[in-house]
Amino acid sequence: MIVTIDGVAASGKSSVSSGVAQALGVPYVSSGLLYRAVTLLGLGAGANLADPAALLPLLSGVRLEPLASGNRVWNADHDLTADLHSTRVDTGVSVVAALPEIREWVDAQLRALPAPLVAEGRDMGTNVFPHAPHKFYLTASPHVRAERRARERPEDIPAIEAALTERDRLDTTQSAPAPDARVIDTGPLTLKGVIDTILNDLR
Numbered sequence: 001m002i003v004t005i006d007g008v009a010a011s012g013k014s015s016v017s018s019g020v021a022q023a024l025g026v027p028y029v030s031s032g033l034l035y036r037a038v039t040l041l042g043l044g045a046g047a048n049l050a051d052p053a054a055l056l057p058l059l060s061g062v063r064l065e066p067l068a069s070g071n072r073v074w075n076a077d078h079d080l081t082a083d084l085h086s087t088r089v090d091t092g093v094s095v096v097a098a099l100p101e102i103r104e105w106v107d108a109q110l111r112a113l114p115a116p117l118v119a120e121g122r123d124m125g126t127n128v129f130p131h132a133p134h135k136f137y138l139t140a141s142p143h144v145r146a147e148r149r150a151r152e153r154p155e156d157i158p159a160i161e162a163a164l165t166e167r168d169r170l171d172t173t174q175s176a177p178a179p180d181a182r183v184i185d186t187g188p189l190t191l192k193g194v195i196d197t198i199l200n201d202l203r
């Protein structure tokens with residue numbers, strides 16, 4: 001069984017997916033971490049982030065470890081995870097995610113993982129796992145999302161909100177909800193409330 005949980009930036013996808021996956025006793029995968037890893041490695045190599053030919057050779061050692069407590073991304077034996085959520089990576093990642101060659105590489109990593117699993121991102125329900133029987137799409141207003149992110153990072157709320165709104169705009173193409181996804185506005189809910197809504201739907 002595959003459950004897909006897509007949604008806009010900072011809508012709660014990875015926290016919710018982790019909770020749902022732990023309740024189900026299955027792994028979850030954060031596809032955005034792979035786009036972030038490509039961006040981090042591209043920045044580190046001084047590559048043009050819009051040039052797939054410069055990025056693809058950097059990826060041969062990249063591997064996603066889908067731990068239930070939190071996914072990790074490795075480049076050979078180097079753990080990249082702690083560096084994937086910087087402002088620098090946030091700013092570059094949409095350019096990388098727009099490249100069809102990089103999307104193909106990410107999709108191949110994800111489709112190679114054995115089911116059952118919970119997959120989260122933007123296009124899990126539409127493109128990567130279109131036949132998944134259970135699909136969800138998380139939303140919340142930019143302000144609510146910025147307030148939540150501000151609790152994780154020392155930046156002011158208006159700056160985070162502007163950056164999230166810009167990233168939503170750049171990611172629009174791959175971020176449409178699947179027609180058969182249940183859309184959940186997480187704004188009025190607690191994290192547990194969102195997880196329980198999904199678990200109730202699955203039962």
Ligand SMILES: Nc1ncnc2c1ncn2[C@@H]1O[C@H](COP(=O)(O)OP(=O)(O)O)[C@@H](O)[C@H]1O
Pocket residue numbers: 007008009010011012013014015016148149152186187188189190191192194
């Ligand atoms: N009702 C809620 N639904 C989802 N996430 C919430 C909620 N309330 C607070 N959060 C918090 O919002 C933050 C952003 O969630 P995260 O899982 O990182 O989102 P995403 O994976 O979409 O970027 C987390 O710290 C999460 O705990």
Ligand SMILES: Nc1ccn([C@H]2C[C@H](O)[C@@H](COP(=O)(O)OP(=O)(O)O)O2)c(=O)n1
Pocket residue numbers: 008009010011013031032033035036093094097120121122123124167171174
């Ligand atoms: N399946 C996916 C997952 C992420 N992306 C892109 C779009 C996002 O700007 C980046 C980072 O995604 P991630 O889910 O880690 O970002 P947020 O946690 O929502 O801020 O990658 C994508 O295009 N397709």
